[in-house]
Amino acid sequence: MSRSTRRYWLLKSEPTTFGIDDLAACPDQTTHWDGVRNYQARNFLRDRMQGGDQAFFYHSNCKEPGIVGTVEIVRAGYPDHTAFDPDSSYYDPKSTPENPRWFMVDVRLTERFPHTLTLAEIKRHGDRLEGLALLRRGNRLSVMPVAPAHWRFLLELARR
DNA sequence: GCCAACGTTGGC
């Protein structure tokens, strides 16, 4: 059966916290995408992401913000256990195993771009990226959808 | 380090 509903995403991470080098160093280049504490982003993780979806890995809050590679979603949304851990900086006592508030997915590294596709360059192509959430004013979402046409166009830019 | 934009909190 074909999957007609594959979706594309963009995941932000601060490289000083967890960058693409860190993902590359993980066993099987796979890890939990934990620590998301925003409801809109949570809803995407919990309700919309599926195994087989693909996402851009975006470095934020750093010298050269931009897209640095791609990952595949290898496990759909499930409770973020870091919220249950009092020793975690992501601890949230309002989230319990019985009634989890925060969710995560598992991702596996699929591609590292030879160069960062910088936010500055993405902005230069804004006319081809109408509606891209990353370019919306004041955007702060750390998990956002990417339209298939935008995915293809950004991938082309990143690989050249 | 600055600061605009945004989300959350909590008093009322």
Add this chain to the structure above:
DNA sequence: GCCAACGTTGGC
């Protein structure tokens, strides 16, 4: 339910 105060995000 309003909204001011506050904390966070994230580009520059």
